[in-house]
Amino acid sequence: MRLSKRSAGATMLAATFVLAASGCSTKAPESSGGGGAAAGGDVATDVGIEGETINLGVLTDLTGVFAALGNDITNANSLFWENNQVCDTYDVTLDVQDTGYVPQQGVSLYSGMQDNVLAMQQTIGSPINTALAPEYESDQIVNFPSAWSKTLTEIPGTGVVGATYDVEIANGYDYLFREGLLQEGDTVGHIYFEGEYGANGVEGSRAVAEARGLELIEAQIKATDQDMSAQITQFNSAGVDLIALTVAPGQTASVATVAAAQGLDVPILGSNPVFAPGLLEGPAAEWLKTHLYVASPVSSFDAHPELLQQYQEAYPDAVPSLGVVVGFGMSELMKQVLDQACENGDLTREGVLNAFNELEEVDTGGLVVPIRGFEVGQSPSLESFILQPADVPGGATVLEEAFEGEFAADIAG
Amino acid sequence: MTQFLSLLLNGISLGALYALIALGFVIIFKSSEVVSFTHGSLLLLGAYSIARLSDAIGFLPAVVVGILITALAAFVIERLIINRLRGAAVISLAIVTIGVDIIILTELIRRIGSDILNVPHPWGGESFRIGSVGLSQNRLIAFIVAALLIALFFVAFKYSNWGIAMRASAEDGETAALMGIRQGRVSALAWVVAGVLAAVAALFLVGSPTPGVSPTAYAVALRAFPAAILGGLDSTGGALVGGLLIGIAEAMAAGYQDQLLFLGRGFSAVVPFIVMIAVLMFRPSGLFGTKELTRV
Numbered sequence: 001m002r003l004s005k006r007s008a009g010a011t012m013l014a015a016t017f018v019l020a021a022s023g024c025s026t027k028a029p030e031s032s033g034g035g036g037a038a039a040g041g042d043v044a045t046d047v048g049i050e051g052e053t054i055n056l057g058v059l060t061d062l063t064g065v066f067a068a069l070g071n072d073i074t075n076a077n078s079l080f081w082e083n084n085q086v087c088d089t090y091d092v093t094l095d096v097q098d099t100g101y102v103p104q105q106g107v108s109l110y111s112g113m114q115d116n117v118l119a120m121q122q123t124i125g126s127p128i129n130t131a132l133a134p135e136y137e138s139d140q141i142v143n144f145p146s147a148w149s150k151t152l153t154e155i156p157g158t159g160v161v162g163a164t165y166d167v168e169i170a171n172g173y174d175y176l177f178r179e180g181l182l183q184e185g186d187t188v189g190h191i192y193f194e195g196e197y198g199a200n201g202v203e204g205s206r207a208v209a210e211a212r213g214l215e216l217i218e219a220q221i222k223a224t225d226q227d228m229s230a231q232i233t234q235f236n237s238a239g240v241d242l243i244a245l246t247v248a249p250g251q252t253a254s255v256a257t258v259a260a261a262q263g264l265d266v267p268i269l270g271s272n273p274v275f276a277p278g279l280l281e282g283p284a285a286e287w288l289k290t291h292l293y294v295a296s297p298v299s300s301f302d303a304h305p306e307l308l309q310q311y312q313e314a315y316p317d318a319v320p321s322l323g324v325v326v327g328f329g330m331s332e333l334m335k336q337v338l339d340q341a342c343e344n345g346d347l348t349r350e351g352v353l354n355a356f357n358e359l360e361e362v363d364t365g366g367l368v369v370p371i372r373g374f375e376v377g378q379s380p381s382l383e384s385f386i387l388q389p390a391d392v393p394g395g396a397t398v399l400e401e402a403f404e405g406e407f408a409a410d411i412a413g
Numbered sequence: 414m415t416q417f418l419s420l421l422l423n424g425i426s427l428g429a430l431y432a433l434i435a436l437g438f439v440i441i442f443k444s445s446e447v448v449s450f451t452h453g454s455l456l457l458l459g460a461y462s463i464a465r466l467s468d469a470i471g472f473l474p475a476v477v478v479g480i481l482i483t484a485l486a487a488f489v490i491e492r493l494i495i496n497r498l499r500g501a502a503v504i505s506l507a508i509v510t511i512g513v514d515i516i517i518l519t520e521l522i523r524r525i526g527s528d529i530l531n532v533p534h535p536w537g538g539e540s541f542r543i544g545s546v547g548l549s550q551n552r553l554i555a556f557i558v559a560a561l562l563i564a565l566f567f568v569a570f571k572y573s574n575w576g577i578a579m580r581a582s583a584e585d586g587e588t589a590a591l592m593g594i595r596q597g598r599v600s601a602l603a604w605v606v607a608g609v610l611a612a613v614a615a616l617f618l619v620g621s622p623t624p625g626v627s628p629t630a631y632a633v634a635l636r637a638f639p640a641a642i643l644g645g646l647d648s649t650g651g652a653l654v655g656g657l658l659i660g661i662a663e664a665m666a667a668g669y670q671d672q673l674l675f676l677g678r679g680f681s682a683v684v685p686f687i688v689m690i691a692v693l694m695f696r697p698s699g700l701f702g703t704k705e706l707t708r709v
Contacts, residue, residue, distance in 0.1 A: 063523050194679055219670055220678035224632035226623040229423045229549075230667030230681065237416040250529055253624030261540030261547050261622065262419075278529045282625055283538030 046348040048118030054090045054338065054347070056081075057097070057117035059109055059132075061124045064101030068276075069323045070124050073146055076327025077121050079314050084335055087342035094121060103131040110135060119352055121334055122146060122327070126196055129158065140349040142337055142356045144330040146323075148272070148297060149196045150203075154377050157353050159337075161330050162297020162369045164379040165197065165246060165271050166204035167408050171384035172244075172269045172295035173208040174405025181267045181293075182242050187215040189235035191228065191255065192246040194220050201246025201271050207411050221251065228254040236264045243268045249276035256284035256291065265291075272296040275387070277321050277395030288389045294396065295384040297369050298325040301394040304367065308393050322387075322394050329368035336362055369402040382408040418546045420668040421661065426552035428660020429559035433614040434637035435644065435652035436566065437607030442646050443583040444596075444603035447495055448507040451487075452611055452638075453631035454517035459483035459612030460619045460626045461521055464530035472533055480612040486517070487608030491601050499597075522628040530626040538621040555617035562613060563653055566606075570649060575602055583647065636663070639689035645702025654700060659685045 048055045058077060061070035074096055081092040095113050099106040106128035120136070120143035123129050129145045133155045136143055143158045150164040163171065176182040190205045192198030202218060209216040217238055219231045228251055235243060243259065243266060245252055252274045259268070268291050275294050279285065300322060301308040311324050341347050341355035362371040369383040383402040390397040434452055441449045463479035470478070490513055498506060536550040570576035578599050581589040590596055611634075618633055619626045640659040644651025666673060667681035698704050 067523070217671060218678070219667075222679060222682050224629040225667075225682065226627070226629055226633075227427070229622050230420055230664050231670070233416055233419045233423070234668045234670065250624040250627045250629065253529065254622050257538045257549070257624075258622040260538065261549055263547075276529065278531070279624075282529065282531045283534075283621055284624070 042345055043342055044346045044348050044351060048116060048349075049090070049347060052090050054086055054092045055117050056092055056094055056119055056121040056334070057110070057113045058094050058121050059097055059099050059106050059123045059128060061101040062098040064099070066101055066124060069146070069321065070098075072318070072321050072323030073122060073124070073327035073330070075315055075318065076311065076324045077331050079311065080328050080331035080335075084331075086335065086338040086347075089342070090338075090347075092338075099124070099128055101125055101128070103127045107131055107135075114139065117141075118347070118349060119143065119334065119337075122330060126152060129155065133158070140353045142334075142349075142352050144333060146326055146330070147197070148200075150200050150379070151196055153374075153379065156376055157356060159333060159356065159371075159374045160380050161326065161333065162371070163381045163384055163408070164412070165200040166207065167379045167382060167412050168295045168297065168384050169201050169204035169244065169246065169269065169271050170208050170407040170411050171382075171403070171405035172293060172386065173205075173212075174407060175295075175386045175400055175403075176242065176267060176269060176293065177212070182214075185213050185215075186241035187217065187239060188242045188244055189217045189219065189231070189238065189240040190244040190246070191219045191221060191231050191251065193223055193248070195223075197271075197273070198246045201244075204407075204411060205244050208407050211407060211410070221247070223248060226250055226254060229258050231255075232258040232262060232264060236262050240264075241266055245270040245274045247274055249274060249279050252288070252292070253279050253282050253284045256287040257282075259291070260284070260287040268292045270294045272298075272322075275322075275389060275396060277319065280389055280391065280395050285389075289391075292389055293399070294387045294389075296322070296387050296396075297381065297384060298322055298329055299366055299368075299385055299402075300387055300392070300396045300398050301325070302392055302397045307367075320394055322396065325367055325394070329364050332364040332367060333362065333371070336364075366402075379408075379412040382412055415545045416668060419548075420664045422546060422548045423552070424661030424664030425657060426548060426556045426660070427664060428640075428657035429556045429563075430614045430618055430656075431633075431637040431640045431660050432563060432653045432656025433559050433610045434634055435641035435656045436563065436649060437610045438638065438641040439644075439646060439649055439652045440579070440603045441607050442641075443649075444579050445491070445495055445499075445600040446503055446506075447510060448503065448646070449607070450507060450510045450638075451490060451514045451517070452607070453634035454514045454521065455483055455487055455608055455611040456615045456618070456634050457521050457626070457628070457631045458486055458517060459608075459615035460532070460630055461525060461530065463612075463616055464532045464619070464626045467533050472535060476616060479616070480609055483612035483615075484605045484608035487604040487611075488601060491604035495604070496597055496600065518628075518631060525626060525628055529624055532616070532619050532625060534620045536620075540621075549621040551617060551620035552622070555620075558613065558617070562610065566610075567649065575599065579603060636685045639685040643689045643692040643699050645699030647703050648699065648701035651699055651701035658688060662688050 060074045061067055097109040120141055123143050124146050126147045126149050137156050141157055145152050148160055148165050152158055152160050190202055192202045311320050337356045341352045360373045369381045371380045374380050382404040385402050386400040387396040388399050459479050462482045463475050466475035466478055539550045540547045541550050541553050578594045582596050582599050640655035641652050644655030662684045663681055666684040673680050
């Protein structure tokens with residue numbers, strides 16, 4: 001009896017581990033390139049280039065809290081480089097490593113790839129980017145993060161892909177004013193995460209509130225707070241005319257559900273990370289489709305059906321989010337940097353960093369907002385798209401193409 | 414006044430769910446003297462199972478299977494680990510449960526990723542209104558179910574054989590064993606009941622007005638822990654009162670954030686712990702906990 005109980009227990013344990021193991025087997029995307037022409041003999045190179053192949057690093061999250069986003073961005077990076085070359089000569093391979101969104105893991109993985117990569121195609125997460133900042137700076141690494149905090153613009157060589165959160169949400173305000181959805185002197189309730197992301201977002205609200213005499217009610221929450229009832233009840237009794245959000249999709253859903261339940265029929269404005277397509281399957285879907293306005297550095301699939309088709313052919317099982325557009329956008333930016341460096345005849349790390357710093361008025365064909373250039377401490381762009389949730393692939397449609405709002409220049413400095 | 418009543422209703426409904434989870438802590442502690450930190454992951458496991466199975470087999474069967482899976486997981490933890498460590502120091506057992514919690518949690522977070530899994534509650538995001546005061550139907554149903562379950566538990570605890578056996582074991586383990594009460598069985602059943610309670614709480618905690626199953630749902634269990642402690646870790650009635658107290662305090666602190674600004678932003682997150690510390694300063698065994706008497 002005792003034995004059989006034990007063996008049953010052991011079987012169960014083993015089964016759990018097998019299940020766990022199968023969960024771990026996230027397929028790391030591989031990348032391969034077509035044949036290229038002979039490399040120009042007069043291009044200087046140092047680290048991360050072998051023959052006609054450039055090696056770029058990717059520190060992403062394939063198993064942690066941002067796994068879905070990390071997968072989408074990384075798949076898009078790989079797909080882009082399968083079909084593109086640097087100055088028609090060099091193929092690009094990606095060294096994809098999974099940090100699990102743990103900064104320490106990111107630091108260790110970077111030290112493993114440090115001597116083999118020319119630049120970083122992608123580093124996910126403000127904490128990991130911040131942890132690696134000193135090394136990126138001393139190694140002269142050009143890097144594209146998938147976060148839009150202002151502090152990231154302080155790292156030389158790191159190119160935030162669009163406007164920083166303060167500029168972004170201010171552009172959202174500008175849109176709402178123009179559309180008559182918000183008036184001077186109105187009351188706004190802003191819910192934001194503690195930490196860099198939230199702080200940067202609420203700075204945008206404060207600047208606009210000062211410029212336009214808005215009354216701002218701030219509610220700071222933790223990333224683990226899921227129930228927004230108390231905050232919305234507070235906003236409701238204060239009679240807010242707009243709810244602004246610098247949170248994650250979970251809180252957005254809660255805000256919409258509670259606002260609908262309490263009859264708080266006001267627009268909701270969010271920074272780009274507040275939305276995920278999964279929200280359209282929940283009970284808040286209808287409210288979000290009519291009330292949520294998202295200021296975003298990237299366009300939606302609506303405007304780029306060919307991208308969606310290409311992605312779905314390559315990854316038929318994936319449910320694409322706008323992370324795919326971010327991924328293509330950051331790869332396009334990297335291509336322009338590397339093309340410029342190649343044209344300058346210097347594909348060394350220093351040469352790539354110089355090319356990055358030289359870049360001005362970058363156009364990615366409408367994937368990402370136009371980039372004015374990467375200057376340390378400055379928002380790389382003053383523009384944002386305005387998106388709204390809809391039943392389309394990627395979950396959002398473009399309400400307004402990239403534009404620079406009236407507050408953007410002042411906030412960006 | 415509307416704001417106050419809304420916050421109060423919200424706090425009570427949230428508190429009822431905290432009470433369910435806290436009750437789980439308490440009965441595990443009473444039966445096996447283990448301070449179990451596995452509740453966060455059990456809660457998430459219940460929510461995850463229900464969300465994943467709902468599409469395939471429908472909502473109600475998914476709820477039943479989800480609760481069974483969670484109860485089974487609690488049972489397996491008890492049999493494979495806790496039961497074998499019987500007699501180990503209370504603190505080692507608590508740390509063992511932290512380890513188990515991290516293992517289960519890591520796997521669940523990996524599976525959920527950054528997705529938000531929706532549980533298709535038939536009552537959806539509708540709300541129930543009395544005058545201008547509103548409460549989501551989900552929370553209203555949660556409150557009723559929690560009240561029924563807690564009442565049922567108290568009856569069982571008082572009159573059923575298991576309840577009597579458990580109270581006897583908690584009172585004096587050795588004598589209870591000599592009287593023929595099988596403590597292993599009592600403890601296993603307590604874990605199963607705690608698993609069921611956690612899964613039921615999870616079912617409602619991932620419904621309106623919260624967004625669905627995301628990894629952060631586990632954090633709720635951490636707030637139920639002070640509820641159990643301030644009520645008295647060995648008092649089932651205390652768990653109920655503690656849960657309600659914490660729920661109301663948290664809702665009020667978040668809703669009146671502006672009036673409490675002098676205490677700093679984000680005060681509501683620390684309220685459960687402040688209430689706990691305040692209570693323990695005056696009543697070290699919690700509101701209803703058994704005072705430890707030592708003859709000298």
